[in-house]
Amino acid sequence: MRRHSLQHDSEGRLHHLLTIEGLKRQQIVDILDTAESFISVGDRQVRKVPLLRGKTVVNLFFEASTRTLTTFELAAKRLSADVLKININTSATVKGESLLDMLHNLEAMQCDMFVVRHADSGAAHLIARHVAPHVSVINAGDGSHAHPTQALLDMFTIRRWKGEFAPLTVAIVGDIKHSRVARSLIHALTTLGVSALRVVAPKTLIPAAVESLGVHVVHDLDAGLRGADVVIMLRLQKERMQGAMLPSEAEYFSTYGLTEEKLALAKPDAIVMHPGPINRGVEIASSVADGAQSVILEQVSNGIAVRMAVMSMTLGRAPAEGEGA
Amino acid sequence: MRRHSLQHDSEGRLHHLLTIEGLKRQQIVDILDTAESFISVGDRQVRKVPLLRGKTVVNLFFEASTRTLTTFELAAKRLSADVLKININTSATVKGESLLDMLHNLEAMQCDMFVVRHADSGAAHLIARHVAPHVSVINAGDGSHAHPTQALLDMFTIRRWKGEFAPLTVAIVGDIKHSRVARSLIHALTTLGVSALRVVAPKTLIPAAVESLGVHVVHDLDAGLRGADVVIMLRLQKERMQGAMLPSEAEYFSTYGLTEEKLALAKPDAIVMHPGPINRGVEIASSVADGAQSVILEQVSNGIAVRMAVMSMTLGRAPAEGEGA
Amino acid sequence: MRRHSLQHDSEGRLHHLLTIEGLKRQQIVDILDTAESFISVGDRQVRKVPLLRGKTVVNLFFEASTRTLTTFELAAKRLSADVLKININTSATVKGESLLDMLHNLEAMQCDMFVVRHADSGAAHLIARHVAPHVSVINAGDGSHAHPTQALLDMFTIRRWKGEFAPLTVAIVGDIKHSRVARSLIHALTTLGVSALRVVAPKTLIPAAVESLGVHVVHDLDAGLRGADVVIMLRLQKERMQGAMLPSEAEYFSTYGLTEEKLALAKPDAIVMHPGPINRGVEIASSVADGAQSVILEQVSNGIAVRMAVMSMTLGRAPAEGEGA
Numbered sequence: 001m002r003r004h005s006l007q008h009d010s011e012g013r014l015h016h017l018l019t020i021e022g023l024k025r026q027q028i029v030d031i032l033d034t035a036e037s038f039i040s041v042g043d044r045q046v047r048k049v050p051l052l053r054g055k056t057v058v059n060l061f062f063e064a065s066t067r068t069l070t071t072f073e074l075a076a077k078r079l080s081a082d083v084l085k086i087n088i089n090t091s092a093t094v095k096g097e098s099l100l101d102m103l104h105n106l107e108a109m110q111c112d113m114f115v116v117r118h119a120d121s122g123a124a125h126l127i128a129r130h131v132a133p134h135v136s137v138i139n140a141g142d143g144s145h146a147h148p149t150q151a152l153l154d155m156f157t158i159r160r161w162k163g164e165f166a167p168l169t170v171a172i173v174g175d176i177k178h179s180r181v182a183r184s185l186i187h188a189l190t191t192l193g194v195s196a197l198r199v200v201a202p203k204t205l206i207p208a209a210v211e212s213l214g215v216h217v218v219h220d221l222d223a224g225l226r227g228a229d230v231v232i233m234l235r236l237q238k239e240r241m242q243g244a245m246l247p248s249e250a251e252y253f254s255t256y257g258l259t260e261e262k263l264a265l266a267k268p269d270a271i272v273m274h275p276g277p278i279n280r281g282v283e284i285a286s287s288v289a290d291g292a293q294s295v296i297l298e299q300v301s302n303g304i305a306v307r308m309a310v311m312s313m314t315l316g317r318a319p320a321e322g323e324g325a
Numbered sequence: 326m327r328r329h330s331l332q333h334d335s336e337g338r339l340h341h342l343l344t345i346e347g348l349k350r351q352q353i354v355d356i357l358d359t360a361e362s363f364i365s366v367g368d369r370q371v372r373k374v375p376l377l378r379g380k381t382v383v384n385l386f387f388e389a390s391t392r393t394l395t396t397f398e399l400a401a402k403r404l405s406a407d408v409l410k411i412n413i414n415t416s417a418t419v420k421g422e423s424l425l426d427m428l429h430n431l432e433a434m435q436c437d438m439f440v441v442r443h444a445d446s447g448a449a450h451l452i453a454r455h456v457a458p459h460v461s462v463i464n465a466g467d468g469s470h471a472h473p474t475q476a477l478l479d480m481f482t483i484r485r486w487k488g489e490f491a492p493l494t495v496a497i498v499g500d501i502k503h504s505r506v507a508r509s510l511i512h513a514l515t516t517l518g519v520s521a522l523r524v525v526a527p528k529t530l531i532p533a534a535v536e537s538l539g540v541h542v543v544h545d546l547d548a549g550l551r552g553a554d555v556v557i558m559l560r561l562q563k564e565r566m567q568g569a570m571l572p573s574e575a576e577y578f579s580t581y582g583l584t585e586e587k588l589a590l591a592k593p594d595a596i597v598m599h600p601g602p603i604n605r606g607v608e609i610a611s612s613v614a615d616g617a618q619s620v621i622l623e624q625v626s627n628g629i630a631v632r633m634a635v636m637s638m639t640l641g642r643a644p645a646e647g648e649g650a
Numbered sequence: 651m652r653r654h655s656l657q658h659d660s661e662g663r664l665h666h667l668l669t670i671e672g673l674k675r676q677q678i679v680d681i682l683d684t685a686e687s688f689i690s691v692g693d694r695q696v697r698k699v700p701l702l703r704g705k706t707v708v709n710l711f712f713e714a715s716t717r718t719l720t721t722f723e724l725a726a727k728r729l730s731a732d733v734l735k736i737n738i739n740t741s742a743t744v745k746g747e748s749l750l751d752m753l754h755n756l757e758a759m760q761c762d763m764f765v766v767r768h769a770d771s772g773a774a775h776l777i778a779r780h781v782a783p784h785v786s787v788i789n790a791g792d793g794s795h796a797h798p799t800q801a802l803l804d805m806f807t808i809r810r811w812k813g814e815f816a817p818l819t820v821a822i823v824g825d826i827k828h829s830r831v832a833r834s835l836i837h838a839l840t841t842l843g844v845s846a847l848r849v850v851a852p853k854t855l856i857p858a859a860v861e862s863l864g865v866h867v868v869h870d871l872d873a874g875l876r877g878a879d880v881v882i883m884l885r886l887q888k889e890r891m892q893g894a895m896l897p898s899e900a901e902y903f904s905t906y907g908l909t910e911e912k913l914a915l916a917k918p919d920a921i922v923m924h925p926g927p928i929n930r931g932v933e934i935a936s937s938v939a940d941g942a943q944s945v946i947l948e949q950v951s952n953g954i955a956v957r958m959a960v961m962s963m964t965l966g967r968a969p970a971e972g973e974g975a
Contacts, residue, residue: 053373054372054373054403055372056372056399082399082402082403084395084398084399086391086395087391098605101601101602101603102391104622105391105392105601105602105622105625106395107622108622108623108625108626109395109396109399109625109626109628109629110372110399110626110629
C-alpha cells in the first residue's frame with residue numbers, strides 16, 4: 001500500500017517514479033503522450049527545451065551503467081537542467097558519511113531530482129521516503145525489483161508500432177527471475193490490458209507465483225513465440241545467477257536464443273525488442289538483433305523522450321497543498 | 326606579508342581567495358552582502374544568473390571531496406560558467422607533465438579560475454604565485470592551513486541568525502590542531518570582532534601558541550559551552566592524527582561529544598554548526614545534529630551563495646592598471 | 651583510396667576529420683581561416699557562440715589524455731554543444747557490449763559527433779565506416795597513425811607567425827617513427843608547400859621509406875636545425891619504444907635535445923613548437939621551452955580555435971544528396 005502511494009502527491013499526481021505498480025492506466029498513457037510531444041517530425045527530437053532551466057538533476061548511480069546513465073543525462077540536458085554526476089566511489093561515503101546525510105546535503109544544495117540506480121531492491125523507495133518534499137526521485141533500476149522508465153519506453157515503442165494494446169500477444173523471453181525489467185514490463189503490459197502475456201523461460205529462471213500477476217508461463221520457446229505480436233528478449237544476467245542454474249551459453253542459445261527460424265513462428269509483422277546491452281549469440285542471434293523486425297535501437301531513442309517526459313512531469317508539478325517548497 | 330597581499334590586486338580588490346588572513350573587515354562584509362544577493366525570498370536561491378557566462382572554471386581537486394567539489398560546481402553553473410573537472414589521477418601528470426605545465430596549459434585554454442584543493446598546506450598559494458594575471462585562484466582547502474570559503478559561509482550563517490558579531494560568544498570544539506577550518510574560522514571571527522572566542526579541545530588537539538590569535542583555550546567542554554551563542558563542532562580528522570594522540574572514539578565522545586545535555590549549557594537560542602561531513606556519535610550526537618538548534622544543512626545551502634559571491638567578485642573585477650588581460 | 655574519400659561527403663565537403671592525407675590545400679586553408687574567425691581582437695577567443703546549440707558531442711577516449719580531451723571539451727562547450735564524456739572503463743563494454751553496439755546506441759540517442767582517441771591505428775576510420783550518415787567522427791589520435799587536429803593547429807600557429815608556407819624551412823625533430831603527430835605534420839606541410847621539410851632523428855626513430863613523403867632525412871641535429879624557420883620538437887614516446895632502441899635519456903638529450911646553443915643554429919626569428927606534454931631535459935631544455943622563441947602555449951590556445959573550426963565545419967554541413975538525416 002505504502003509503496004504504491006509513495007510516488008503520488010496528495011492530489012494523485014506523479015511525484016516520484018519508483019515502480020510501475022500502482023500507476024493507473026491513464027497515468028501511463030499521459031506519460032506516453034507527453035513523450036510523444038518530445039519527438040518531432042521525422043523522429044528527430046526537439047533537442048533543447050527550457051522546461052527545467054535552473055533545475056538541478058543528480059545522477060546517483062551505485063551500479064555501473066552506460067546506456068541508462070547517458071540517456072538520463074541527455075534527457076536532463078535537453079530539458080536545460082544542470083546535471084550532476086556524483087562519483088559514488090570517491091564520494092564522502094568514503095569518509096564515513098552515511099547515504100542519508102549525503103542526500104540531505106544534496107537537498108540543501110537545492111538539487112531537485114535524484115535519479116537512482118542501486119544493486120539493492122528497494123533503494124529508490126528508501127530514498128524517496130526520506131527526501132525533502134521538493135525533491136523527486138526516479139528509480140533507474142533497483143536490484144531485481146523494478147526499472148520503470150525501461151518499461152515505459154518499451155510501452156512507448158510498442159504503441160508507436162502497434163497502436164492499441166488490447167489485441168496484442170506479447171512474449172517476454174529469458175531470465176524473468178532476476179530481471180527488474182521483466183517485473184516492470186509485466187505490470188505495465190497488464191495495466192495497459194494486453195490480451196495475452198507470456199513469460200518464456202526454463203523453470204529455474206521463472207520466479208515463484210508469477211502467474212498471479214496475470215501472465216502465462218511457457219517453458220517451450222516455440223510455443224511462446226507462436227502468433228506473438230511483440231517479442232521482448234531479456235539480457236541473460238550472467239552475473240546474477242548461481243553457477244548450477246544454467247547449462248552452457250551455447251546450450252541456452254540453442255534452447256532459448258532467438259534465431260530467424262524461431263522468429264518466423266511469431267506473426268509476420270512481430271517486432272523484436274531488447275532492453276540492452278545485448279549478448280549476441282547468447283539470448284539473441286546477431287541476424288535478428290540487426291534484422292528488419294528489430295526495434296532495439298528505436299527503444300534507445302525513445303528512452304530519451306520518455307525520460308524527458310517523466311522528468312518534466314514530476315518536476316513540473318505545482319506543489320500540492322501541505323507540501324513544502 | 327607576501328601571503329597577505331598575494332590575494333589582492335594593486336587596487337586592493339580581491340583577485341584570489343587563498344586565506345582569511347589579510348582580509349579587512351569590510352572586505353568580508355562585502356562578500357557576505359554579495360552572497361545575500363544570491364539568496365532570494367523564502368531562502369531559495371536565484372538559480373541561474375548570467376554573471377560568468379563564457380567564463381571557464383576549473384576544479385582542481387587533488388584530494389577526494391564530494392560536498393565542497395559539488396557546491397563549487399553548482400555555484401559556477403548557477404553563474405552560467407562552463408565548468409571543467411580535471412581528473413587528476415588520469416591526467417597528464419601520469420605522462421610526466423609537471424603541475425605547473427598543466428596549469429599553464431589550462432591558462433592557454435583561456436580558463437579563468439582554478440578552484441584548488443590539495444593535501445599540502447600552501448598549494449593554492451604556490452599556484453596563485455605562478456598563474457597568469459587574468460586567472461583567479463580559490464583555495465578550497467589546503468592541508469591543515471586554510472579553508473576560507475568554509476569560514477565565510479559560516480560567517481554568513483552566523484550573521485543570518487545572530488545579526489551582529491560583536492556581542493557573541495563563540496565556541497569552536499574539537500580537533501583545532503589539524504583543522505584548516507578552525508584556522509580560517511579564528512581569523513574570520515576575530516576580524517569580525519566577536520567578544521569572546523573559545524577553542525575547546527584536549528591539549529593534544531590544540532596547536533602551539535594559538536592564544537596569540539586572540540582565542541581562549543578551554544579544555545573542559547562544559548566550561549567551553551557555558552553561555553555560548555554559537556557552537557561550532559569540528560570533524561574529528563581521524564586520518565590526520567597519530568595513533569597515540571587520542572583514546573577511543575567512545576571515550577572522545579563522552580568527553581568532547583556534543584549531546585543534548587551538554588548543549589543545554591549554552592544559551593537557549595544557541596546555534597550548532599559543523600562543516601561536515603559529520604561523524605555521528607563521535608563528535609556530535611545524532612539528536613543534536615538533527616535537532617532544532619542545528620543549522621548544519623543551512624550551512625550547506627549558504628555555501629553555494631557564498632561561493633557564487635566569491636567567484637563573481639574575483640572574476641568580475643575590471644583589471645587593475647598594469648595587469649595583463 | 652577509400653581512406654582518403656571516407657572523410658568527404660558526395661559534394662567534397664568535410665564530413666569526418668580522420669587524417670590530413672587526402673585534404674586539398676584549399677580545404678586546409680578554409681579550416682585555418684574559419685579558426686581565425688574564432689580568435690578575436692587581442693588573441694582572446696569569442697568564448698561562446700551558438701553554432702552547435704542542441705548538438706551533442708561525445709568524447710570517446712580509449713587512451714588517457716588531459717590536454718586533447720580538455721580542448722575538445724572546451725571547444726564543444728564554446729560552440730554551445732552538449733558534451734558527453736563516456737567513461738570507457740566503467741562503460742557497457744564491461745558487460746560484454748561490443749564497441750559497435752555502443753556506438754549505435756549513442757547514435758540512437760541522437761549524438762551528432764564522436765571524438766575518438768584510441769591506441770590502435772585505424773580506430774577512427776573503423777568507426778567512421780560504421781556510423782550513421784548524420785554522425786561526424788573526429789580523429790583525436792589513433793595509435794601511431796594520425797592526429798590531424800594537432801597538425802592543423804600547428805599549421806595555424808605557423809601561419810600566424812610566418813604568413814606564407816612556401817618559403818619556409820621546417821625541421822621536425824625526434825621520435826618520427828612512433829609519432830602520429832609527425833605523420834600528420836608531414837602531410838600538412840607538404841600539402842601547404844613548404845620549400846624544405848627535414849625530419850631529424852637517429853636511424854632507429856625514422857620510419858621506413860619516409861623520403862617518399864617528400865622529406866629530407868637528417869641524422870645530425872646541427873645540420874637539421876641550420877637555417878630553419880620552424881623547429882617542431884616531438885615528445886619522446888618512451889612508452890612506445892622497445893628497450894634497446896635508445897640509449898639513456900641523458901644521452902638522447904645530449905645528442906637530440908634542443909638547447910639554447912643548438913637553437914642558435916636556426917634562423918634568429920625561428921619559432922619552437924612542441925605538441926606537448928613536454929619532457930623537460932629529455933627532448934627540450936626548460937630554458938628553450940619557456941624561452942622567447944617558444945610558441946608552445948600558443949599552440950594550446952590555437953588548438954581550441956582550430957577544433958571549434960573543425961567541429962562547426964563538419965557538423966554545420968547541409969546534408970548532401972543521398973545522405974540520410
